[in-house]
Amino acid sequence: MFLYTKNFDEQKAKAMEGLRKALEAGKVDRDIITLLEKINSMENYFTTSSCSGRISVMEMPHFGDKVNSVWLGKWHREVSFEEVLGAIGRHRKGQLWFLVRSPILHVSARTMEDAVKLLNLTIGLGFKYSNIKSVSHKKLLVEIRSTERMDVPLGKNGELWVSNEYIARIVGIANSQVRRFKRKLKRLEEEVERLKS
Amino acid sequence: MFLYTKNFDEQKAKAMEGLRKALEAGKVDRDIITLLEKINSMENYFTTSSCSGRISVMEMPHFGDKVNSVWLGKWHREVSFEEVLGAIGRHRKGQLWFLVRSPILHVSARTMEDAVKLLNLTIGLGFKYSNIKSVSHKKLLVEIRSTERMDVPLGKNGELWVSNEYIARIVGIANSQVRRFKRKLKRLEEEVERLKS
Numbered sequence: 190m191f192l193y194t195k196n197f198d199e200q201k202a203k204a205m206e207g208l209r210k211a212l213e214a215g216k217v218d219r220d221i222i223t224l225l226e227k228i229n230s231m232e233n234y235f236t237t238s239s240c241s242g243r244i245s246v247m248e249m250p251h252f253g254d255k256v257n258s259v260w261l262g263k264w265h266r267e268v269s270f271e272e273v274l275g276a277i278g279r280h281r282k283g284q285l286w287f288l289v290r291s292p293i294l295h296v297s298a299r300t301m302e303d304a305v306k307l308l309n310l311t312i313g314l315g316f317k318y319s320n321i322k323s324v325s326h327k328k329l330l331v332e333i334r335s336t337e338r339m340d341v342p343l344g345k346n347g348e349l350w351v352s353n354e355y356i357a358r359i360v361g362i363a364n365s366q367v368r369r370f371k372r373k374l375k376r377l378e379e380e381v382e383r384l385k386s
Numbered sequence: 387m388f389l390y391t392k393n394f395d396e397q398k399a400k401a402m403e404g405l406r407k408a409l410e411a412g413k414v415d416r417d418i419i420t421l422l423e424k425i426n427s428m429e430n431y432f433t434t435s436s437c438s439g440r441i442s443v444m445e446m447p448h449f450g451d452k453v454n455s456v457w458l459g460k461w462h463r464e465v466s467f468e469e470v471l472g473a474i475g476r477h478r479k480g481q482l483w484f485l486v487r488s489p490i491l492h493v494s495a496r497t498m499e500d501a502v503k504l505l506n507l508t509i510g511l512g513f514k515y516s517n518i519k520s521v522s523h524k525k526l527l528v529e530i531r532s533t534e535r536m537d538v539p540l541g542k543n544g545e546l547w548v549s550n551e552y553i554a555r556i557v558g559i560a561n562s563q564v565r566r567f568k569r570k571l572k573r574l575e576e577e578v579e580r581l582k583s
Contacts, residue, residue, distance in 0.1 A: 192389075284559075301498070301521070304521075305521045305522075308520075308521070320517030320518060320519050320529065321517060321518035321519075321521065322517050323505075324498070324501075324502045324505070324518065325502075332517065338535070338537055339537045339538075339539075340535055340536045340537050340538070341536075341537070341538045341539070342536075342538070342555065342556055342559055345555075350549075350551070350552045350555055351548060351552060352547075354547070355547045355548060358539065358542075358547055359539055362481075362539055
């Protein structure tokens with residue numbers, strides 16, 4: 190069985206090089222950088238991908254077709270009604286959705302024991318959808334994820350199905366979800382180094 | 387480390403007794419029973435809970451407060467516009483949501499190797515959110531889960547924010563998600579016994 194990751198240190202060195210480039214290119218969500226640094230400072234873990242959570246307006250040919258989906262607007266923070274309306278204004282064809290996604294971090298662990306320690310810590314800090322996403326001789330991957338989420342159909346092929354008033358209301362709900370998961374991220378940032386001891 | 391579940395056979399016997407009672411009481415979603423039987427027929431697995439996926443209308447004081455949430459309508463199948471409207475008619479207070487949830491099965495595995503085999507099979511069959519949910523000396527739990535989901539705010543404290551036309555449209559999208567995850571369940575039912583070999 191796969192109790193530890195082969196060539197963990199080599200893999201980590203490569204991942205850290207990739208992260209360094211992503212940081213230089215400004216491709217990492219800013220408010221998650223300190224958390225990534227803390228995780229990567231521990232010898233038994235490294236991050237492979239991350240998103241600090243987001244609100245978005247997305248156009249997709251049909252549900253689940255990620256490949257042909259287009260973001261009309263994407264924000265890793267609270268948004269204003271006007272910003273969302275601006276994104277909706279760019280809609281032309283396909284299904285139009287308003288989405289909220291919780292933060293998501295993928296963390297590679299050296300051993301299964303390390304993976305389980307991180308899993309249990311994050312579940313305890315409110316990231317209740319955290320799990321072990323894959324187990325192989327190549328990697329032991331922990332996914333850190335929370336419950337906040339919205340999937341609201343707004344229209345189709347240029348036609349809008351909802352009122353401006355409705356959009357204002359769902360923006361309000363989405364912003365409260367963003368505040369909620371940002372608080373959880375902050376707490377994770379404060380507590381994650383407990384794994385060192 | 388936790389490579390196998392302690393007292394697996396005793397735990398399985400208890401779980402099977404619980405399942406037998408739930409079946410007698412009609413508490414198990416009908417179209418998932420054959421799948422449960424097939425999983426439980428294998429000596430290295432048993433199911434601990436399951437839902438075949440659902441559409442629901444729910445009233446909750448605020449997002450994430452499951453304890454004080456009330457289902458105004460819940461269906462493990464496609465629904466009609468009239469059924470959903472009937473459920474909405476029973477709304478009085480709190481946030482009103484229209485929800486779709488994918489099937490979810492929790493399966494206890496004898497060893498970590500058994501858990502990983504099941505995980506990889508289900509991901510390959512389209513249950514892309516499948517994962518290992520908990521790892522301890524008491525249990526190795528695989529969660530089988532798919533991507534279909536909707537979370538649509540409909541109103542608050544008795545006030546409805548959307549039109550009947552909008553409700554008809556989201557019912558249509560929800561029903562297409564139900565057809566999609568039912569097909570996946572059928573395929574899992576056909577393929578799960580490959581784990582025997």
